[in-house]
Amino acid sequence: MSGRDYLRISGSPLVAQAAIDFVADPAHGAADLFVGTVRDHNLGKPVRGVSYDVFDGLCLTVFRELAAEVRARWGERLKVYIEHFQGRLDIGGVSILVAVSSPHRDESFKACRYLIEEIKHRAPIWKQEHYVDGDSEWVQGHALCAHGPADETIGL
Amino acid sequence: MSDSPDLISLQIRLFGAFRSFHNGPVQVSVAAGSQVAAIKAALADELKRVNGTFDKPALLAQSALATDSAVLADSDCLHADAQLAILPPVCGG
Structure with missing residues (x-):
């Protein structure tokens, strides 16, 4: 992990302030933070919690690839924080933190998304x-395939 | 001299929906040079052996085989013993 990236799978509660602190940089005028949380319903069914299963080794490889991709697209100076929870969370629990900082806001908004x-x-x-x-x-999801960036559908 | 192909041994970790049938890993043997389809077929047989209720061809078809560092393409061949994982469709975040 480079000094500009914090990429981790964690079984401990995720702390948003840690992400903000990591990407803070005196040369950066913008930081974006995405916080994913467990909601109390899905497809009309009331939910009381979610368990997250993670293939750690490959997941960290994907996180490293993604950090490289956002730097290639939006600048080498980006700082990137990705932390995903592994284990069980109750409603409102934080499942993922993604933070990006950059000299100007456009790059960090786009890279975070x-x-x-x-x-x-x-x-x-x-x-x-x-x-x-x-x-x-x-939960039903997206099938994996053996290639890089999944799609161009998010229009960035 | 035998004409039978050399066999390789694959240890396959199970994730997501596959854990409902077995917490894994499972061990399968396939012919050296086997592609993903043959490995998935062997995995289906082994999952049925360890849990008679396993009958999920669609789940297996939508799932990918991977090493610790990469997802295998359908055309990839395995020639030696390996540790793999079977990855159902993903939904992180």
């Missing part, structure tokens, strides 16, 4: 929702 969208499509992470009625279900 790119990172979270690509993580959803490419990082080997799975959610098992636990419902109020006691049932649990693995």
Whole structure:
């Protein structure tokens, strides 16, 4: 991990301030932070928690690729923080933090949005929702394939 | 001299929905040079052996095989023992 990247899978509670502190840089006038949290419903079913399963080794490889991609697209000076939770969270728990800082705001907005969208499509992470009625279900997702950036659909 | 192909041994970790059937990993043997489709077929057989309720051809078809560092393409061949993972469709974030 370079000094400009913090990329981690964690079983401990994620702390947004840590992401903001990491990307802080006196030469940067902008920082964006995305916080993903567990919501209390999905597809009409009341949810009481979510368990996250992660293939750590490959996931960190994908995070490194993504950090390189945003630097190639929006500048070498970007600082990048990606941390994903592994384990079970209750409603409101923080599942992911993505933060990016850059000299100007346009780059950090775009890079932060790119990172979270690509993580959803490419990082080997799975959610098992636990419902109020006691049932649990693995959430349908995006099939992986053996190539780089997933798509151009987010229009950045 | 035997005409049977050399066999390789693959240890396959299970993630996501596959954990509902077995917490893994599972071990399969396939012919050296096998491609992803043959490995998935062997995995399906092994999952049925360890859990008779496994019957998820669509899940297996949508899933990818991977090493610790890369997702395998359908055309990739394995020639030696390896540790792999079977990755159902992902939904992080």
